[in-house]
Amino acid sequence: MEEKEQLLEQMRKAVIEFEEERVKELANKWVELGYDANEAIFEGLAAGMEVVGELFAKNEYFVPEVLMCADALYAGLDILRPHIKAEDKTETKGVVVIGTVEGDVHDIGKNLVKLMFEVAGFEVHDLGKDVPLEKFVEEQLRTDADLVCLSAMMTTTMPGMKKVIEMIRERNPNVKIMIGGAPVSEKTVEMYGADATGKDAASALEEAIKMVSSLREMKRKKEI
Amino acid sequence: MTPKERVMNTLEKGRVDRVPAFSGMGNVTVAGMRKHGIDFASSHTDAELMAKLACSTYELFGFECAVVPFDLCVEAEALGCGVNFYAGKSSILYPTIRSKVLSVGEELSIPEGLLERGRIPLVQEAISRCGERLNGEVAVGSYVLGPFTLAGQLIDLNDLLKSSFKKPEQVKALLEQLVEPLAEIASAYAESGADYITVREMGAPSDVISPRMFKTLVQPYLKELISRIKAPTILHMCGDTNMLVEMLHECGASAISVEQKNDVAATRQKLGEEAVILGNLDAYGVIVKGSPADVEHSVKQAIDAGVDGVMPGCDIWPEVPEENMHALMRAVAKYGAR
């Protein structure tokens, strides 16, 4: 018991200090000892990443640091994922399509949001930046995503989000749509007919979890 | 005093009758596009259209400069990157890099005859046409990217940011290599008649990298670049610069330019009276989205806080309402007397 707790603590620390090799070592050890992979992912890796998010918000960490912590986390995930027990596999938190809209190359913020979703256990399909608007619709249909996240950092590319929202709603009214980026406000959400926004990656995740669980609740009720 | 004298004296800390309103970055407006029947996408690849559009903001509103080009892809294009101009799109989209040409650790080969490549000759041509059109009464500006921001155009940004930590020596080698071509391009612009050159290092504010990393990785190459440009220079940075202003000032440009996230009064206090500080209007939130009264208020605030020149925090956003441009110029006349 104690060894397990210790390993988790070390894993969190290694993620925070972006020690990729150390994370791999610890993850391998965890697997060898036959512990539950899911526990290491959430109590070790993701918990470490949560601290990283706080350090970022406090201006102690900046984007490069966060990206390196993410690499350390992914290295651990690669080792642990194949060992997740079958019963834990069935339900991801949700499926998300994310991207920065056409004409816009600003993707630093979008990448942070994506990272938070992955850490929380969503299945994320990242379309990248400067994404042609129709591509969001196609990818949503292809992956049957619960949530589409659009990022725009410029006012000229922002209206592209409105078009995407209209196109998606036409095909699939149940999808939840989040929009974000510096120029996006609550007012934009209303004007464009989106479902929510978030001022940073952490609040984006919080909103997403709320929306996706209500969506799934709804689907479940329908099935019954 | 002509607008040009006002701007140049400001950059050289000389005497002015009032604070100028100008920019080191693009200032295209939809009104200007309409006036000349120019669509944005074609203006990037035609010197005459580029010059006409750049001058129109002075001609229509009295905004005291003409600046070309309008996008951030010129240098990267000359170094081999593909560019998307979004030709045929009805909305106003800024050109972007289509394909990266380098990864960290790879040797960059600077092509022969750099100044003949891509759109560099076209920008030079546009600069001299602006000069002709404005008869020497209005300052003509141009810009280059800072080495770090240019590196971000050539290399996948995530790769660059992580390598800045993991392999700083390799990143430094690349930045060092980028100084020379940037200095060459800037000097060519000055020779074509650009009165001042802005160095845009918008990829390195503290929204993105730490002040520590700015100091070791970004500042040395900015300093070197600026020292090699033989024209008055403005060092511009978007985003959060509050922790960086001393370091920006040390880079040795004639002036520094900051956006709305900067607390200008505090910056003035840190840098003293001698520093030339330009800024810090919110290019979108106020100039586009605000009312004329908001614009007036922001101009007054910037002047009260201590700017030497009223400048938008980034490219003027083309969709700016005409009445806001007029309000901007009126407010500078009203509050800017010296």
Ligand code: B12
């Ligand atoms: C870095 C930067 C660049 C880099 C981008 C590198 C990259 N690959 O991303 C470079 C140098 C390439 C660049 C280029 C340009 N830029 Co720029 N850039 C910036 C800058 C300084 C910082 C942006 C940033 O990364 N912030 C850090 C991240 C962590 O924050 P964030 O993006 O806001 O993301 C957070 C939230 O918004 C939110 N979020 C983000 N996405 C989403 C999505 C969802 C669904 C949710 C819920 C939340 C969410 O969570 C994120 C994490 O906390 C801003 C300045 C500013 N004040 O923001 C200008 C800025 C965005 N740029 C601007 C401009 C004008 C340009 C150019 C057009 C300039 C030009 N003349 O060509 C070009 C764009 C070309 C194009 N067609 O895209 C303007 C836009 C103005 C406007 N009116 O819209 C800004 C605001 C500068 C300014 N002061 O005016 N830029």
